[in-house]
Every structure is written in C-alpha cells, then in structure tokens.
Amino acid sequence: MDAMTPANPANPASRAGARVPLPYWVRHFALIRPAAITFAVTAAVTVAAVVTSYWKLYEARQQELRAQGTRDAERRRFVHVEGEKQDIRIYQPLYVELRRRGFVGTENRLEWVEAIRQIQEARHLLPLTYQIEPQQPYRLAGPVATGDYQLRGSRMQVHMDLLHEMDLINFLVDLRQRGVFTVQECSIKRTASAANAPLAPALSADCTLNWLTLTTTAAPRHQGTP
Amino acid sequence: MLPKQLFYLTSEGLQAWQWHRGTLSNAAVFPATRAGIDEFIAYLEEHGARPAYLVADLIEEDFTRHLLPHVRGRPGRKLRARRLAQQYRDTPYRAALVQGRAETGRRDDIVLFTALTNPAILAPWVDAMTLVQTPLAGIYSATLLSRTLLERIDERAGDAPRPRHQLLVTLQSGGLRQTYLQGGELKFSRLVQPGEGGDVADTIAPETRRTQLFLTSVRLLERDDMLHVTVLVPEDAVDELAQRCEDGPATTYRVLPIDTAARALNMAHAPVLADELLLHVLGRATPDSHYPLDGKDTFYRLWRMRLSLYASSAVLATMCLAWTVANLVGYNIAQDNASGLRSESAHYLAAYRNSMSSMPPAVSKTVNMKAAVQIDRMVAQQGPWPLHMLAMVSEVLERSPQVRVTQLEWRATVPGAPTEAATGTVPGAMGGAPALVAPTSSLALGIPKAPPQTLRLQAEVLTGQDNYRNVLESMNAFAQQLARMPHMTVEIAQLPFDIRSNVKLSGSVGVANSGEDRSRFTLDLVWTP
Numbered sequence: 001m002d003a004m005t006p007a008n009p010a011n012p013a014s015r016a017g018a019r020v021p022l023p024y025w026v027r028h029f030a031l032i033r034p035a036a037i038t039f040a041v042t043a044a045v046t047v048a049a050v051v052t053s054y055w056k057l058y059e060a061r062q063q064e065l066r067a068q069g070t071r072d073a074e075r076r077r078f079v080h081v082e083g084e085k086q087d088i089r090i091y092q093p094l095y096v097e098l099r100r101r102g103f104v105g106t107e108n109r110l111e112w113v114e115a116i117r118q119i120q121e122a123r124h125l126l127p128l129t130y131q132i133e134p135q136q137p138y139r140l141a142g143p144v145a146t147g148d149y150q151l152r153g154s155r156m157q158v159h160m161d162l163l164h165e166m167d168l169i170n171f172l173v174d175l176r177q178r179g180v181f182t183v184q185e186c187s188i189k190r191t192a193s194a195a196n197a198p199l200a201p202a203l204s205a206d207c208t209l210n211w212l213t214l215t216t217t218a219a220p221r222h223q224g225t226p
Numbered sequence: 227m228l229p230k231q232l233f234y235l236t237s238e239g240l241q242a243w244q245w246h247r248g249t250l251s252n253a254a255v256f257p258a259t260r261a262g263i264d265e266f267i268a269y270l271e272e273h274g275a276r277p278a279y280l281v282a283d284l285i286e287e288d289f290t291r292h293l294l295p296h297v298r299g300r301p302g303r304k305l306r307a308r309r310l311a312q313q314y315r316d317t318p319y320r321a322a323l324v325q326g327r328a329e330t331g332r333r334d335d336i337v338l339f340t341a342l343t344n345p346a347i348l349a350p351w352v353d354a355m356t357l358v359q360t361p362l363a364g365i366y367s368a369t370l371l372s373r374t375l376l377e378r379i380d381e382r383a384g385d386a387p388r389p390r391h392q393l394l395v396t397l398q399s400g401g402l403r404q405t406y407l408q409g410g411e412l413k414f415s416r417l418v419q420p421g422e423g424g425d426v427a428d429t430i431a432p433e434t435r436r437t438q439l440f441l442t443s444v445r446l447l448e449r450d451d452m453l454h455v456t457v458l459v460p461e462d463a464v465d466e467l468a469q470r471c472e473d474g475p476a477t478t479y480r481v482l483p484i485d486t487a488a489r490a491l492n493m494a495h496a497p498v499l500a501d502e503l504l505l506h507v508l509g510r511a512t513p514d515s516h517y518p519l520d521g522k523d524t525f526y527r528l529w530r531m532r533l534s535l536y537a538s539s540a541v542l543a544t545m546c547l548a549w550t551v552a553n554l555v556g557y558n559i560a561q562d563n564a565s566g567l568r569s570e571s572a573h574y575l576a577a578y579r580n581s582m583s584s585m586p587p588a589v590s591k592t593v594n595m596k597a598a599v600q601i602d603r604m605v606a607q608q609g610p611w612p613l614h615m616l617a618m619v620s621e622v623l624e625r626s627p628q629v630r631v632t633q634l635e636w637r638a639t640v641p642g643a644p645t646e647a648a649t650g651t652v653p654g655a656m657g658g659a660p661a662l663v664a665p666t667s668s669l670a671l672g673i674p675k676a677p678p679q680t681l682r683l684q685a686e687v688l689t690g691q692d693n694y695r696n697v698l699e700s701m702n703a704f705a706q707q708l709a710r711m712p713h714m715t716v717e718i719a720q721l722p723f724d725i726r727s728n729v730k731l732s733g734s735v736g737v738a739n740s741g742e743d744r745s746r747f748t749l750d751l752v753w754t755p
Contacts, residue, residue: 042539056554077574095598098599153671189632
C-alpha cells in the first residue's frame, strides 16, 4: 500500500518519488464492484435494446412510407387508366415515329452524317464542313415532364459555301426531316469572289445546330447503329 | 426511507438502535469496555452495511461565543476554521455555527464554537465502525439536536411567540442536560450528573438556579430577564416536579410530560429518557454531520455511491424498457400498416392490369411516350429557327430595292448562356479540339418558352455618288419598315455617316467612289416570338 502512504514533503528525495494517493473509491472498488457491474450491464443492455428497437421502428416506418407511396401511385394509375388508354392511342404512333427519327434512344451520329451527305448530293450544294462536339445533358429550365428520359444534345457547327441563300434554307429544312435539332446561331456573309466565276460561291454561311436526343439515364452512349 | 443505525454515545457506553420505517427498534447497549467494543463489532457485523449516525452526549462538550469579522464565502470559512483550530487544537470534533450578526459596532458575525473536547471517548467506537466498514454518515451533538427538539415542542404548543431566553431540561442517559437558547439559538449547555442515590427531581431546581447564575455572570442573561425553563420528565413525575419547581421573579417553569414531546415528534410510544427523542429527531431529519469526519465517512460515501449506481441502474432500466416497449408497439403498428398498404397496392395493380388487358402492348411507358412527344412539339413550335426572321427581312428587302444586304448574323439569345469567347464556338471556327461545356439551359431549345432572337444586319444603299441625304432616307425607311414587324425592335448600330453635332465629320466631294463606304450601315434587330 505504498500509494496510500503520504510522502514527507520536507524530504526532497521522498518528494521526488512521491505518489499521488489513489482516490478512495479506487482503493475500495471491491465494495462498489457489484453495483458498478450492474450499472454497466444495465446500461449496455438497455441502451442496446433501445437502439435496436428504434432501428427496427425506423425501418418499419420507412417501409410503411414506401408502401404508402406505392399504394398512392397504384391508385392514381388505376384512377387514370382510361386517360392512359387515350394517351396510348394518341402518343404511341407519334412516339414510334420519334424513335424512328432517332429522337428517342441513343444518339446516332452516323444517321446525321449520312443525312448531310445525301442532302448535299440531292441539292447539288457546294462542299460543306461540319464538326460535332461531345454530347452534353441539358439543364431543364422549368417544370418539364421528361419521364424516364434525360434530354441531351450535341452541338454541330456547319460551314457552307452558298451559291444562293436558299441553299442554306433548303439544307436546314431537309435536315429537319431527318432528325430533331434547333439552330443556335447562323451568319451569312457575301463573299468577295462572288462575281469572278459562274459557279463561284456568292455567300458563305456558318451555323451552330443542337442535335437533340432523349435517352434513358442508364442507356450507354455509343456511336454505332442502334 | 431507508433503514439506518442510530448510536447514542455517553461516557458509560453506547446504545445502538435500528431505525426502520420511522421507528426505533432492537436497542442494544454496549459498555465502554474492551468487551463492550467487541460486542459492538459483532453487532455491526450482524447488521450489515446500513448507514450509521452517531449522537454524542458527553460532559466533555464545550461552547464558546465569539464575534468574528463578517467575511463571506471561502475566506470566511477559512477564518472560522483557523480560529476554531486555535480554540480546540486537540480534537477533530469541532464546529463553528454562525448565529447572526451583532446589532451594534461593525456588525460582526456571532459565532458559536463547539467541540467534543475528549475525542478519546469516541475513538474506539469510531475505529470499530471503520474496522467493519460501517458507513458512518455523521457524528452529532445531542445538545445541538436539543434545539430542534425544543422547536418541535413549541410548534406543537401553538402559535404563541417563543420566549427570548429558554432553558430546556431533559433527563438523558448521560445525566441531566440543561440547554440554554437565546432567541432560538443555542448558546450554552451543561450536563449534570446526579449524585449517588440523589433524586433527579431534587436536582432540577437547584441546578437550574446555578445555571441561571452562571448565565447571568457571563452576561448571557440580564438580572431582570425572565428565563423560561422547559422540563421534560416522565408522565408520572410531572405533578410532583411541578410542585417542587416554583416560579421565581426571573424564572418560569413549564413542566411537560415526555409524552408531549413524543407526540410532537409523531412517536408511537413515549420513551422514559430523552435519548430516544433526540434519536427520533435525527432519524426523521438526517441533517448534515455536526462535526467533520475527516475521512471517517469513506464507507458512507461508498455506500451512497453504491446506492446511486443501483438507483441509476433501476431508473435507466425502467426508462429504457418503457422506450423499448414504445418502439416495439410502434414497430408492430407500422408493420400492420405496411401490410395493409401492400394489399391495397396489389388490389389496384390487379384492377389496372385487368383494365389494360384490352389494349395492345405498349412500346414504352405512357409517361415516357407523352413526354417525348410533348418535348418534340415544344422544340418544333418554340425552338429557335432562323427562317422566321430571315423571311421578315426578305419581305422588307423586296420593298426596298435600293438596299442590298452584305452580312447577316442571327442568334438565339439564351439567358446565362456562356459567351462566345468562353466557349470558343465562334461560327466558322472549325479547328481545334472539341471541349466539354457546362450543361446549357433548355431555354436554348425553346423549352419551356421560345427564346428571343437577334439579327445583326449589315447592308448598303445603292444610290448616286455623294447623295448622302438619299442614303440616310433609304436607310431610315428600311429600318422603319422592319420596326413595323410584329414583336420586332430595331436599333441602328452603325450609320452610313455620322451627322451628329458632337462628333467629327470629314469627307470629300467630286472624288470617284468617295461615297462607297458612306452607304453602309448596320442594324440590330431583336424579335421576341
């Protein structure tokens, strides 16, 4: 019981080796050990019981919420079943056409490139160049229903030499039959060599187009045919 | 109330009592001998670890009154402890009681110092308790407990004002105890041992006179002060004692049967001696120890710690059990609700499928089909398309044959869209690696509404040489025709030549082709569909 023996403060040697006496409850811990063990076991068991039961309750309430959401959705779907039938009759043919045009599904750049080539040949247009940038998602500005789809777009820049301004207009109108896009900007300039030769380009045009597709979020992106 | 042990210590021995449910029981007496101590140890081992309260009723108890400077808090306590240690340096059982402040002067504190001046009487008993690890809760003075006893008796007697000078005379194991209180505060006490074969009744009156003389001598009593003496004696001795104790000019006796005090303390039975009265006061109230224990209360503190741990365990278990039960009840309710909701879902799903069975298989979800068609319609109807503005310009140009367009720059304006410099998407800039850009707003596509469109138009007026007036009029007429188009605003960005008064104007006349540059102008058109 050295720890209980107070050191003599007058003796430097003993002061150097002095120990702080243990607290009384440590010295006599045997007297409170059963109570301490009881408290520790009680606290551990009861807290574990509370945590476990609370976790089970939380899970059950989450399941209840999910079941309620599912029930509400099923009920709404059943209540509007006639309207849905009508929608299917109206929208399904249009949807099939959009899918054929490549608006719905994975992006098909090969189709666009072929369309440009075919229009150039059919309209006897002067040679043109284009550049398509990587596809990007669009940020919807406002409450627009997209279903399971995400609206994505690929920006294409086109440079054309024109004999007449109608060449550009015909090109855009024909291209619109082959896919869904919008025009972002377009500039037409009168060229300096307009009067030098009979088939010399009179105008040049630079346009930026946005090719649009609706793709499912999990759909893989590829450049091949669907 | 938890059971406890009450010990009453006199010079001759120690009485041990068990306090349970407000009553004293199982009295045992141990003489102050070696054998008595051994019996006491055996008694303590038998009665386990109940907390013990020791009341000392000894002759060797001293009281002194002091006036100390009024100091509050820890410095005050230190001052009193220092003076107390100087006063009673040989005993650890000492205490200082602050009893108010002086009426006059600097209003010092009135402090009563009291001590058990012979600690050797207590030592064997306290050591015995320490030996068997009895939780000693406190050491009390029978004198200080007498003050509470007299208060209870006076409260029982009624609402009459308490006399200023009171002397309580009680018959206790240690002898005849006389306790003097002034204004309800204990000032002095003495224990008188009746002589051999002497009658206690014969002792009370003379000893009271002697005490009164002493109090007068130490100026606690003035000569004309009335001393009210309360004597507690057994019921059968009241009448006889009342006859022997005659009131004097400065003394008034009130002889009460001890039953009165017992009733005041709600005791079931009246005791013979006042010992049990004082133990009862202690058993019911359990005040703090009158004297410091200096480590002798280690086992009492451990007992309290043990009790606290058990009580905390019980409270914690109860609360957590209630919480757990509430959680489980809520869990069952939620499970039942979820089960019911799932049944409803299945019912609606079956009804829906039954209704949809007449339809051909859908190629996609209805919401997806509807969304795709509506977005396509929005893009087709509201999406920016340059042909609208070009058609309007073309229409005006047909009516203005003298104007020839040299350059058109059409653009759909999107709020917050990155600038050309930032994105590097200048029309015609075909070279360079494609770069990823931040998501663009769907307003650029006409979703949900059509964006404004701008057109920068550069043109020239085909007119005669140096005919500046005609050039300006042709340009103005052209611009006004454009401005008359619906939803169109026109701004002249560049004049053919600037005729404002605050700018410099230079030119030449008669020089060939001198007016060619002067016929060009630029218009900014904004069309909001």
